[in-house]
Amino acid sequence: MRTILITGPGGSGRTTVAAATALAAARAGTRTLVLSADRTDTLGAALGASTGPAPSRVAANLTAWRPDAATGFRDDLAAFQERASSALDLLGASRLDPEEVTPLPGAEELALLRALRDAALAEAHDLLVVDLPATPHALALLSLPEELRRYLRRLLPPERQAARALRPVLGRLAGVPMPAEWLYETAARWDVDLAAVEAVVADRDTVVRLVAEPGPGGADAVRAARLALALRGLRPDLLVANRVLPEAEAVPGSWLDGPVAQQRKTLEEWREDGHDIHAVAHLGRDPRGAHDLADLAVPAVNDTSSTVEWPVTDRLAEDGVLVWHIPLPGAVRDELDLIRRGDELVLTAGQFRRIVPLPSALRRCRVDGAALRDGELRIRFAPDPDLWPGAR
DSSP states (O other), X not given: OEEXXXXXXXXXXXXXXXXXXXXXXXXTTOOEEEEEOOSSOHHHHHHTSOOOSSOEEEETTEEEEOOOHHHHHHHHHHHHHHHTHHHHHHHTOOOOOGGGOOOOTTHHHHHHHHHHHHXXXXXXXXXXXXXXXXXXXXXXXXXHHHHHHHHHHHHSOGGGGGGGGGXXXXXXXXXXXXXXXXXXXXXXXXXXXXXXXXXXXXXTTEEEEEEEOSSHHHHHHHHHHHHHHHHHTOOEEEEEEEEEOOGGGOOTTSTTHHHHHHHHHHXXXXXHTTOOXXXXXXXXXXXXXXXXXXXXXXXXXXXXXXOOOSSEEEEEOTTSOEEEEEEOTTOOGGGEEEEEETTEEEEEETTEEEEEEOOHHHHXXXXXXXXXXXXXXXXXXXXXXXXXXXXX
């Protein structure tokens, strides 16, 4: 299944573009599901049909779904209380009733991730279009499965689960209670669920479509998003330049002259940076309904989407040093930071950070230097004599 993740700065029209993308695919005969985690039904307003907590058919070949975060949060809390009942009884804790529970911040996003996983596993559609939150929030959301799995592995290493039979004996010897069985079972179940979401995000058929208005604010947002996508290894799709004013209406000296010139300059800069741009004309109104969405002419599939792998396979330099090539378009040298911590590499680019496990070959090396050239970070690794097998 192909997945298009759509995001952009707040107010850029990403929900409208998501609706237009999904409708274009459905009209081409593709079984399409469009997802949104917006509390208000902006997706339904754009489609001209209300959406709800259950998948609903809104047009031929098109299903819309706005997952209910409240129900999912209450179900999860009830399941947690049931599994931890012995511990709660020991502490004398009072149970929470589902009716008194209000979803915590972030529940909508977690509901969206769960729906993303369920949609991929169901395989009932050929295309999944996801209306993500604004770019900074969306990027944090997409990185959540990888980060949470890393935390779980650190807190409850899988190898420790092999000693389940010894846990009661160890508890008596140590004089302290060992982690309960349900804790490891819960962690294992979370890991499976998170891995399913991570697999969808990292799939070769998953792309990220950016939406922005061509202007100074949109240019800054696209520049930051481009770097963040590269750092996360996410494949960019189209850059949708939304609400583009018509050149013909810009009479010299009129109030439209300035905005049109500004948009023209930004579009030229985006093309020079190598973005695959699709310009969407300003309709003079907020698009509503199938007819308006069709007028936007947003393509459902872009066959020229980037397929750059992250990181690029390490190459052996002439002097015997291994070089890891990591594409970071738009990165600034002064805003880069690199730390080796055990078998991981902590890479920071501006306001974004990623912790990357090193390949087995590089774990036996020491960092010998790094350089940023032509939008690519090149990290040199010299073999560690104490760990690298000697020549025979």
